[in-house]
Amino acid sequence: MSRMVRCAKLGADLPGVPYKPFADALGQRIFESISQEAWQQWIEHSKRIVNEYRLDLTQKKSHDVLKEQCEQFLFGDGGIAAPPDYVPEKA
Numbered sequence: 001m002s003r004m005v006r007c008a009k010l011g012a013d014l015p016g017v018p019y020k021p022f023a024d025a026l027g028q029r030i031f032e033s034i035s036q037e038a039w040q041q042w043i044e045h046s047k048r049i050v051n052e053y054r055l056d057l058t059q060k061k062s063h064d065v066l067k068e069q070c071e072q073f074l075f076g077d078g079g080i081a082a083p084p085d086y087v088p089e090k091a
Contacts, residue, residue: 009038009074026071034074042073
């Protein structure tokens with residue numbers, strides 16, 4: 001049986017993330033109060049952030065931006081500011 005958490009993102013009792021995604025306070029907070037479903041939503045959303053912000057994941061600063069956005073997505077209002085030179089795709 002999966003470990004259940006009261007998901008801070010989705011507001012329901014759901015199976016929790018099975019591991020701490022980061023070895024810090026944010027990782028512990030995610031482990032304790034984010035569901036696997038919300039974590040999967042973050043993974044998909046993070047791909048968009050990496051691409052739109054053109055993050056170089058070999059750089060520590062990029063990881064810091066991504067973790068900041070992760071916290072905002074999971075525990076904040078969920079929105080991100082578009083990069084200054086972002087141009088949305090035309091349909």
